[in-house]
Amino acid sequence: MRTIPIDDFDDWRSVARGLIASNAPPAEIQLVENDGQQSLFATGADNYAKDTNTSSFRVPREFISLAKTIGYHRNANRWNLLYRTLWRLKNEQPHLLEIETDADVHRLSTMEKQVRRDAHKMKAFVRFRKVEREGKVFFVAWHQPDHRIVRRVAPFFSRRFAGMNWTILTPDESVTWDQQTLQYGSGVTRSEAPDSDELEDLWRTYYAHIFNPARVKVKMMKSEMPVRFWKNLPEADIIADLLADAPRRVDEMIEQHEGFDQTAIDFIPSVGDQTITLDTLKEMATECMACDLHQSATQTVFGVGPANAKIVLLGEQPGDQEDIVGTPFVGPAGKILDEAFSAAGLDRENLYLTNTVKHFKHTVSTDSTPKGKRRLHQKPNSREIRCCRPWFDAEWSCLEDAKVLVCLGVTAMTAIMGPGRKLSDTRGRFVETDYCNRTLVTWHPSAILRSHNESAREEKMQQLILDLSVACAGC
Numbered sequence: 001m002r003t004i005p006i007d008d009f010d011d012w013r014s015v016a017r018g019l020i021a022s023n024a025p026p027a028e029i030q031l032v033e034n035d036g037q038q039s040l041f042a043t044g045a046d047n048y049a050k051d052t053n054t055s056s057f058r059v060p061r062e063f064i065s066l067a068k069t070i071g072y073h074r075n076a077n078r079w080n081l082l083y084r085t086l087w088r089l090k091n092e093q094p095h096l097l098e099i100e101t102d103a104d105v106h107r108l109s110t111m112e113k114q115v116r117r118d119a120h121k122m123k124a125f126v127r128f129r130k131v132e133r134e135g136k137v138f139f140v141a142w143h144q145p146d147h148r149i150v151r152r153v154a155p156f157f158s159r160r161f162a163g164m165n166w167t168i169l170t171p172d173e174s175v176t177w178d179q180q181t182l183q184y185g186s187g188v189t190r191s192e193a194p195d196s197d198e199l200e201d202l203w204r205t206y207y208a209h210i211f212n213p214a215r216v217k218v219k220m221m222k223s224e225m226p227v228r229f230w231k232n233l234p235e236a237d238i239i240a241d242l243l244a245d246a247p248r249r250v251d252e253m254i255e256q257h258e259g260f261d262q263t264a265i266d267f268i269p270s271v272g273d274q275t276i277t278l279d280t281l282k283e284m285a286t287e288c289m290a291c292d293l294h295q296s297a298t299q300t301v302f303g304v305g306p307a308n309a310k311i312v313l314l315g316e317q318p319g320d321q322e323d324i325v326g327t328p329f330v331g332p333a334g335k336i337l338d339e340a341f342s343a344a345g346l347d348r349e350n351l352y353l354t355n356t357v358k359h360f361k362h363t364v365s366t367d368s369t370p371k372g373k374r375r376l377h378q379k380p381n382s383r384e385i386r387c388c389r390p391w392f393d394a395e396w397s398c399l400e401d402a403k404v405l406v407c408l409g410v411t412a413m414t415a416i417m418g419p420g421r422k423l424s425d426t427r428g429r430f431v432e433t434d435y436c437n438r439t440l441v442t443w444h445p446s447a448i449l450r451s452h453n454e455s456a457r458e459e460k461m462q463q464l465i466l467d468l469s470v471a472c473a474g475c
């Protein structure tokens with residue numbers, strides 16, 4: 001048996017290429033986590049040259065993406081499982097991944113879902129605290145993910161909060177964004193940061209030091225610890241010592257007990273709560289007052305559909321009728337969608353339908369109709385969209401089987417993909433986003449209703465049907 005330490009996915013890929021090229025049977029290989037000790041025990045790894053590039057075997061792209069995700073799983077056996085699957089793909093079953101009942105495939109798919117769900121939870125539930133120091137504002141958060149997902153999720157936060165200086169602390173590692181680069185550092189264990197008051201202190205002090213890593217590594221360490229101890233001390237211990245001594249160094253720090261702007265996150269059940277379901281979220285959302293839209297709306301209109309939906313459709317916001325009934329897409333736009341669903345062979349019952357903003361934003365018209373004053377739709381602004389986003393994040397994290405995310409219209413597209421895209425350039429093809437590697441943009445049904453003439457209407461309708469068929473084929 002050969003034992004080979006693995007650092008991360010890239011390392012695994014390189015090792016696995018070498019092993020496959022030399023046709024090394026999985027039963028003879030033990031791939032273990034490289035915790036810095038393993039190289040002492042590694043035996044025979046050199047027999048399997050890394051990345052020889054001699055193999056003509058083409059690894060399915062789907063497997064690479066699966067393996068990349070599973071690389072973030074905490075299960076120590078994941079590298080072996082991945083290698084065994086790779087070996088079987090090459091030597092036994094080129095279509096192995098299609099056999100859902102296969103024990104390895106099933107295990108991989110479960111692990112992939114666990115990582116994805118954990119990443120969604122992190123995106124949804126990380127709560128930043130505002131810290132001011134020397135006139136600068138920083139944001140710090142503590143989070144305890146189930147898996148080693150910090151490096152997977154950090155780029156998402158750097159895009160989402162590009163213009164902020166922030167740090168996320170987790171037991172595995174920390175990550176700091178200084179508006180330019182992501183820097184990774186040691187983890188902070190829960191026992192080092194047990195309760196809220198201490199956590200506040202931890203955030204303040206840790207941030208004060210981690211934000212300028214040069215200062216942490218050199219100046220602070222020199223002043224706090226004899227140099228001869230450095231190489232033997234795990235970094236976590238150094239940080240613990242720094243933290244223990246740090247409060248006196250950050251006397252000017254003003255902690256403000258708030259996140260960024262208020263968002264729906266304050267109405268969502270606690271971090272990492274595994275019992276959260278779509279039903280509990282829906283219940284919580286009835287209380288949402290994160291922005292002002294709840295004041296003029298009749299009720300929160302939460303998403304509908306089964307938790308195992310494979311296709312998720314994201315609209316803009318409820319309209320007049322949805323606001324009254326409390327269900328998305330029951331008005332005129334919903335009728336268009338229903339037509340398109342049936343033409344594309346989709347059953348509404350199997351889909352999850354929700355909106356970017358969960359309250360109806362409108363003004364009341366000045367002229368009266370026989371039915372009273374009309375309520376006129378208004379587009380939600382970017383603050384309202386940002387405020388409401390944690391609800392979609394939380395919904396998405398419950399939708400474990402979701403394979404395709406369909407953004408209906410510009411508001412949903414911008415909320416998911418960020419600004420600067422034209423719908424007509426983006427629609428109809430899968431795009432990878434932070435939520436889903438099969439995100440598809442299509443017309444909002446209201447755009448079809450608003451078409452200037454019948455032929456424009458028909459063209460958009462056919463495109464909507466086509467796009468929904470693409471979504472269907474993507475599951």
Ligand code: URA
Pocket residue numbers: 315316317318319322327328329330331333334355446
């Ligand atoms: N338009 C939307 O975007 N969502 C609805 O629920 C209704 C109309």
